[in-house]
Amino acid sequence: MRDATRSISPARAELARVSSFLRQELRPRGRILTPFNVITATLVLATAVILFFRFAYGLGSVTNLNQDYPWGLWIGFDVVTGVAFAGGAYVVVFLVHVLNLERYRPIVRVTVLNGFLAYVFYAGALVLDLGRPWNVINPVIGNSFGVSSVLFLVAWHFMLYMLAELIEFSPAIAEWLGLERLRRFLERMTLGAVILGISLSILHQSGLGALFLMAKSKIQPLWYSEFIPIQFLVSSVFAGLSMVIFEGTISRRVFHHRASASFHFSQERIVVGLSRICAGAMFVYLFLQALVFLHGQDWRHLTAGWGSWYLLENVGFVAAPCALFALAWRNRSTPLARWAAVLAMLGVILNRLNVSVIAWQPHAAVRYVPTWMEFVVTLGVISAEIWVFRWIVNRMPVLREEPAHATTVAPVSNAEPTHLRKEA
Numbered sequence: 001m002r003d004a005t006r007s008i009s010p011a012r013a014e015l016a017r018v019s020s021f022l023r024q025e026l027r028p029r030g031r032i033l034t035p036f037n038v039i040t041a042t043l044v045l046a047t048a049v050i051l052f053f054r055f056a057y058g059l060g061s062v063t064n065l066n067q068d069y070p071w072g073l074w075i076g077f078d079v080v081t082g083v084a085f086a087g088g089a090y091v092v093v094f095l096v097h098v099l100n101l102e103r104y105r106p107i108v109r110v111t112v113l114n115g116f117l118a119y120v121f122y123a124g125a126l127v128l129d130l131g132r133p134w135n136v137i138n139p140v141i142g143n144s145f146g147v148s149s150v151l152f153l154v155a156w157h158f159m160l161y162m163l164a165e166l167i168e169f170s171p172a173i174a175e176w177l178g179l180e181r182l183r184r185f186l187e188r189m190t191l192g193a194v195i196l197g198i199s200l201s202i203l204h205q206s207g208l209g210a211l212f213l214m215a216k217s218k219i220q221p222l223w224y225s226e227f228i229p230i231q232f233l234v235s236s237v238f239a240g241l242s243m244v245i246f247e248g249t250i251s252r253r254v255f256h257h258r259a260s261a262s263f264h265f266s267q268e269r270i271v272v273g274l275s276r277i278c279a280g281a282m283f284v285y286l287f288l289q290a291l292v293f294l295h296g297q298d299w300r301h302l303t304a305g306w307g308s309w310y311l312l313e314n315v316g317f318v319a320a321p322c323a324l325f326a327l328a329w330r331n332r333s334t335p336l337a338r339w340a341a342v343l344a345m346l347g348v349i350l351n352r353l354n355v356s357v358i359a360w361q362p363h364a365a366v367r368y369v370p371t372w373m374e375f376v377v378t379l380g381v382i383s384a385e386i387w388v389f390r391w392i393v394n395r396m397p398v399l400r401e402e403p404a405h406a407t408t409v410a411p412v413s414n415a416e417p418t419h420l421r422k423e424a
Contacts, residue, residue: 018177025395040383047380050373051128059131062373068361069368071129076356077378078125081349082118083208084232088240089115089165090201091277097194104270106263109172109398110251111244114389116165121385123158128377150210157204164197176396205236212355220359222301222310225292228355234288237281239348241274242321242341249338255393260400268334275337276329278344282322289314306362313354317347 031037054062065072092111095101127133137143139155167189174183209232216224225231252259252267301307324340327333357368392398 014179018179021177029394040387043376043380043383044387047377047384050377050380054128055133059129062371062377064368064371064374065129066366066368068364068366069357071356071360072368073357073370073374073378074125074129076353077349078381079122079129080208080356081352082122082125083205084236084239084348084352085243085345086115086118086122086240087201087205087236088242088244090198091237091240092244093168093194094198097191098198101273103266103273106260106266106399107244107248107270109169110248110393112165112168113172113392113398114243114247115240116162116169117385117389119158119162119165121381123162125378125381150207150214154204154207154211157200157207161197161200161204164193164200167193168197172396172398202233206230206233208232215360218361219355220301220306220362221296222293222306223351223355223359225296227288227292231285231288231292234281234285235348235351238278238285238344241278241281242344242348245271245274245278245338245341246345251393251399254390255399258393258399263399271334271337272329272332275325275340278340279322279325279329282318282325282344286314286318286322289318306359309354313347313350317343317350321347 050062059065063072063074089112092104092108095104096108127136130136139149139151140159142149142152167186170186171183171190174180174186206229209229212219212224212228213226248267248271252264256264302310321340321343324336324343328337328340360368
């Protein structure tokens with residue numbers, strides 16, 4: 001009698017191996033009842049209940065949106081702000097694959113993963129905000145908008161960039177599954193995906209700002225200008241890199257057992273190098289802001305309450321972190337860089353919300369104020385994204401490479417300031 005194992009084809013045997021591996025990997029790891037899990041699970045469950053009412057009874061049942069304020073917190077924060085924070089992916093990929101700055105390679109995978117998940121979840125948040133979610137296909141096919149509309153371009157940039165990021169991250173998935181031939185094939189596609197992804201992200205970040213060019217009469221003059229697309233693009237550079245610094249600091253502590261030695265040893269050097277880029281990008285952004293302000297002769301707006309709010313945003317959350325980033329690079333101070341990253345992220349949140357929500361229709365008789373349910377849904381979406389991110393990092397080679405593919409990176413000692421200065 002012929003042995004049963006010999007009758008199984010290699011393809012079926014490989015499929016059975018992968019299926020068994022996936023079942024094993026889907027099992028939870030570590031403690032389940034932790035404070036973080038309890039809080040985030042509560043937020044996710046509350047979000048599910050709120051979304052049931054939202055889709056059953058409409059947006060008005062859970063939000064304060066109306067015809068004057070069609071875009072609220074879910075668009076202003078989850079999409080307009082979230083896309084800026086996802087900008088670190090295209091910047092880091094450009095540094096490594098185009099400029100060949102190998103010192104940033106240890107953070108490529110985790111940065112691309114963070115950007116990909118941000119786009120996936122924020123695309124979901126976009127569907128939540130549509131009065132008729134099934135019409136989300138309209139901007140993609142050009143129906144009711146036309147193929148020359150900005151929204152049509154943004155929609156296609158959005159989808160194609162998510163595909164490019166998935167291809168960039170796919171070698172890590174193949175390594176995780178142990179599919180060596182597939183990994184080699186996907187790595188050959190990476191360069192094309194990188195070029196496409198960088199181009200699409202630049203177009204998408206600026207295109208998102210171009211949407212507001214059609215709302216000149218609805219945005220407070222201090223936040224409107226013809227340079228909004230360029231301002232959105234430049235701010236996405238330091239917004240994304242600030243998120244990289246912030247997320248990298250947390251990942252280094254939470255996932256220290258999953259990170260490679262190269263990730264740990266190069267983290268300080270990477271933070272210092274990114275600080276210099278952030279400082280330069282923020283200086284360019286401030287220059288653009290000053291140019292727009294002087295050209296528009298907006299001095300009269302500074303005497304009102306909006307003027308103080310404008311100065312708080314640009315001085316307190318742009319100029320101040322710009323100076324801190326410059327000091328962090330000069331003094332090789334990673335704690336200073338992390339504080340600057342937090343301030344910069346708050347500044348980006350404030351700016352994007354000012355453009356899309358706070359400074360929108362400033363003279364309207366009834367102002368839009370998000371309901372508590374809108375805040376809960378936003379926190380629930382973020383919690384779900386963190387869960388998926390944590391699951392992937394705990395299983396896939398994100399903060400490390402498999403031994404067969406790893407490259408050796410020499411550790412950098414804190415006692416070598418000269419070497420640090422050259423590398424940064």
